[in-house]
Amino acid sequence: MSKIKVNEIVNRNGSSITIGDANTSTVAINSGTKLTGFSSTGIDDNATSNALTLDSSGNLQFNSGYGSVATAYGCRAWVNFNGVGTPAIRDSGNVSSIIDHNVGDYTVNFSTSMTDANYSALITANDDTSTAGNTGGYAYGSLVARITNSYSTSSIRFNLGYPANTSNYDQKFINVAIIR
């Protein structure tokens, strides 16, 4: 294995420097080495002073208007689906399927499980005015908490209901986002 020791590498022509070739190449940065060229505004492993950080624990941290550099907690799964008529998924991320158990009673299954069941689930729903029989435009947005089997690492089950009683209702626009 050869080793070249230099204090500076600069481009000879143009504005780019290419490392490696078209075949599989690995560029390794030893621990303790920082990409200091980005300091104060860009990527570094120093969360206290830089705009974007990927620390040694794998935490992605950035400022981006927080006012300070802090860990970003991502949306780990999301889905937008129609629960009226023939329930159907409009689009989703990290969701393998939804289960229609009964009127206003659904499960969202995750493609990749959560690390634990202590995530935050944001669930909203509303009807619309274009379908006969729907309660025109009323945003139920109500989660009827299930006593058991609500949160698990691989799925979440929930009910959608009308605030004034305990019945479940289908909704046309159902949105679920899992934050962890």
Add this chain to the structure above:
Amino acid sequence: MDKRIIYKNTDGSIGIIIPANCGLTVEEIARKDVPTGLSYKIVDVSEVPSDRTFRGAWTIDDSELTDGVGE
């Protein structure tokens, strides 16, 4: 997807699984998301009723659930 996965819970209620476009096949989703040990059937979406007035009364004969078992 234009397929649905039907299974029957131990209490007799019917679960309808709507697969997502997640990179898995409908067969893979069925094995993953149907509760362990329950038999299922994969059908076209057109075979599932759209009138949900009596959704809780839906039923299916066990002999129809021949496409596999949830893992």
